[in-house]
Amino acid sequence: MLIIPIQNKPDWRRPPLMCFALILANLLMFVFYQGGDEARWQKAEEYYFSSDLPELEEQHFLIYVNEEHPEWRLQMDVEGEEFVYRELLWNPEFHQWLLPKLELEGQTEWLQQRQNFAELRDQVSSLALGLTPAEPTISGAFGHMFLHGSWDHLIGNMVFLLLFGLSVELALGGLWFITLYLIGGLAAAGLHMLVESGSHVPMVGASGAVSAIMGMFVAIYGVRRLRFFYTVGFMFGEFSAPALMVLPLWLGKEVFGYFYGDAGIAYWAHTGGLLAGFVLALMLLYWRPPVQAMPEEEEELPSPQKSALTRIDRFQEEGKLLEAAEAAAAAVRQYPDNLPLIQRYIDLTAISPDSEAFHRANLALFAQGANPAIDTRILAAGYQRYLNATQKPRALTAKVCLLMARRAAEAKHWSWLDELLNRLIAQQVQHPLIPKLGTALVNYYRRIGEEARARETMELTRAMETSGQP
Numbered sequence: 194m195l196i197i198p199i200q201n202k203p204d205w206r207r208p209p210l211m212c213f214a215l216i217l218a219n220l221l222m223f224v225f226y227q228g229g230d231e232a233r234w235q236k237a238e239e240y241y242f243s244s245d246l247p248e249l250e251e252q253h254f255l256i257y258v259n260e261e262h263p264e265w266r267l268q269m270d271v272e273g274e275e276f277v278y279r280e281l282l283w284n285p286e287f288h289q290w291l292l293p294k295l296e297l298e299g300q301t302e303w304l305q306q307r308q309n310f311a312e313l314r315d316q317v318s319s320l321a322l323g324l325t326p327a328e329p330t331i332s333g334a335f336g337h338m339f340l341h342g343s344w345d346h347l348i349g350n351m352v353f354l355l356l357f358g359l360s361v362e363l364a365l366g367g368l369w370f371i372t373l374y375l376i377g378g379l380a381a382a383g384l385h386m387l388v389e390s391g392s393h394v395p396m397v398g399a400s401g402a403v404s405a406i407m408g409m410f411v412a413i414y415g416v417r418r419l420r421f422f423y424t425v426g427f428m429f430g431e432f433s434a435p436a437l438m439v440l441p442l443w444l445g446k447e448v449f450g451y452f453y454g455d456a457g458i459a460y461w462a463h464t465g466g467l468l469a470g471f472v473l474a475l476m477l478l479y480w481r482p483p484v485q486a487m488p489e490e491e492e493e494l495p496s497p498q499k500s501a502l503t504r505i506d507r508f509q510e511e512g513k514l515l516e517a518a519e520a521a522a523a524a525v526r527q528y529p530d531n532l533p534l535i536q537r538y539i540d541l542t543a544i545s546p547d548s549e550a551f552h553r554a555n556l557a558l559f560a561q562g563a564n565p566a567i568d569t570r571i572l573a574a575g576y577q578r579y580l581n582a583t584q585k586p587r588a589l590t591a592k593v594c595l596l597m598a599r600r601a602a603e604a605k606h607w608s609w610l611d612e613l614l615n616r617l618i619a620q621q622v623q624h625p626l627i628p629k630l631g632t633a634l635v636n637y638y639r640r641i642g643e644e645a646r647a648r649e650t651m652e653l654t655r656a657m658e659t660s661g662q663p
Contacts, residue, residue: 377408447463
């Protein structure tokens with residue numbers, strides 16, 4: 194079963210560099226580091242068969258099978274020497290079983306040859322940097338996230354990293370993205386080691402860390418409805434659902450896979466990554482707003498609004514940009530709460546950021562601060578784009594700034610609230626809401642230990658206390 198979002202449209206004006214860097218790092222590791230595994234393995238194999246080890250170890254391997262894996266007898270009878278030598282060469286569990294017996298028997302020459310072989314064999318990437326639950330290492334805990342078993346394995350993980358990582362990095366910022374990616378990968382590895390404790394089979398692949406990115410994606414979108422593409426066996430199609438509804442489906446798929454799927458896949462690592470990414474993103478978003486509002490699918494417009502948008506599109510296609518802007522202005526006056534029309538109005542007037550039409554278009558957006566159905570992140574992103582576009586932000590009236598300051602406080606978007614309060618104070622606006630907003634900001638600065646900023650904010654807002662209106 195496969196479930197992926199299909200309306201994800203990141204803003205390419207702010208490219209997600211960390212996501213691309215991760216993809217490049219995985220690709221370079223696979224091509225230039227893991228590409229040398231064949232030569233490393235050939236060197237270890239040549240040493241093994243040129244030594245006395247094949248003759249010495251065959252009988253001990255039979256004892257090992259009888260003691261530890263009697264279920265292998267049938268497979269050994271079918272495959273013969275091919276099975277025996279594959280396990281003698283590759284199986285690290287047999288190596289760990291054999292060493293103490295050789296030490297006990299005083300087989301110093303045999304022990305030395307076995308250790309020399311193991312040293313050569315362990316240079317293979319999956320053993321050198323893979324995560325072995327029975328013998329975990331720091332290098333394996335981080336290194337396994339950048340190794341892959343095949344081109345298919347690599348491409349599959351990188352496609353999912355690209356699908357989900359673009360929007361997650363744009364929302365969290367590059368440094369938080371890479372930090373939570375690594376922490377999520379470690380959490381995935383931790384759950385895998387807990388479930389598979391004692392296993393000597395190394396785990397490789399970025400799947401756990403990529404699953405953490407998928408969990409972050411769900412946390413960021415929350416209850417917003419998204420369109421998803423799905424496949425179940427030979428069936429496929431689309432469905433629309435809140436992002437949170439998809440998390441239990443993904444988790445259920447991994448648990449089902451553990452019991453009934455391919456035994457070579459680390460399903461519990463996927464599960465651990467999903468849960469860790471989801472929780473980490475929720476914690477981060479509670480204390481810090483997203484860097485940029487997540488893209489969302491436009492809802493189907495009622496017929497009159499859709500007709501207005503179609504008319505605007507027709508003018509644009511004909512190159513009549515002035516007529517398109519006028520049509521957008523008329524539509525916004527008729528439907529002042531319709532976000533797609535407002536955004537189209539802003540886009541059409543942005544070519545002339547000093548025009549009165551551009552300021553009116555942004556004023557229409559900022560007026561949505563009174564509309565609780567509009568996501569605060571959309572308002573914050575629009576505010577920042579407006580300031581970047583014009584040197585005379587006439588649309589930022591006292592009323593508008595008060596509306597957005599209240600929304601910033603409700604969303605705990607403290608940096609935005611600070612900026613809006615300073616703008617209101619600079620305009621010498623007096624309103625009973627300002628001291629309350631200032632108190633909320635002071636409390637935030639005190640929680641994070643910024644006492645100087647807390648005192649400064651308190652002094653500025655104290656002078657504004659009044660019961661008048663702006």
